[in-house]
Amino acid sequence: MTGLKITKKKKVAWIEDYLDTLFPHPKCELNYQKDYELLIAVMLSAQTTDKSVNLVTKVLFERYQTLEELKNAPLEDIMTIVHPLGTYHRKAVYLLEIARILVEKYDGKVPCDRNALEQMPGVGRKVANVVLSEWFHFPNIAVDTHVDRVSKRLGLAKENDSVLEVEKKLQKTFLPENWSKRHLQLVLFGRYHCKSQKPLCKECELKEFCKAYQSKN
Numbered sequence: 001m002t003g004l005k006i007t008k009k010k011k012v013a014w015i016e017d018y019l020d021t022l023f024p025h026p027k028c029e030l031n032y033q034k035d036y037e038l039l040i041a042v043m044l045s046a047q048t049t050d051k052s053v054n055l056v057t058k059v060l061f062e063r064y065q066t067l068e069e070l071k072n073a074p075l076e077d078i079m080t081i082v083h084p085l086g087t088y089h090r091k092a093v094y095l096l097e098i099a100r101i102l103v104e105k106y107d108g109k110v111p112c113d114r115n116a117l118e119q120m121p122g123v124g125r126k127v128a129n130v131v132l133s134e135w136f137h138f139p140n141i142a143v144d145t146h147v148d149r150v151s152k153r154l155g156l157a158k159e160n161d162s163v164l165e166v167e168k169k170l171q172k173t174f175l176p177e178n179w180s181k182r183h184l185q186l187v188l189f190g191r192y193h194c195k196s197q198k199p200l201c202k203e204c205e206l207k208e209f210c211k212a213y214q215s216k217n
């Protein structure tokens, strides 16, 4: 099959239309009620699924209902709770340290500041982007494994681009007011359609100009 020869502008418009059709009201699939619950859930989500994180945080935040309680929780107990998520020792240590920093340094509030967020253990650019976008409603495109894969398959970024390069390219591709929505849509598209293994290319309306699909067909 020959790919459609269209301009980048048209291709982006097509992608945006398709994402809007598939996910008109995209939502973060991590469960949380408080700012620190979101921060901890996103930190815990490294190398695992949101579904697994939701099962763990349900137990965690029911047992420790305030940041103060969480800060004073025994490491052993936190390790047991987060065990299903993998790298549980490290995640438990990070979690307790984040709770301590929030209580002692930020009066129990998650700071609305990228540098402050990124100084916390287990919190890198992606986690900070998600928190700033999801809780504080700052336009952001957090690049996780799904966003990275989909962007490269579609040719919105190059195969060897770093996560930061992908983020910058997506910021140039989409309008700032849509960044947070596009981030969520690309996550969901990667999670349920353009999956890592066996992407659903047959039913995908982007295949006519998808770089990855065209290179294989």
Ligand code: SF4
Pocket: 153, 154, 193, 194, 195, 199, 200, 201, 202, 204, 205, 206, 207, 210, 211, 212, 213
């Ligand atoms: S055609 Fe396949 S690889 Fe390309 S975007 Fe669609 S699902 Fe992903």
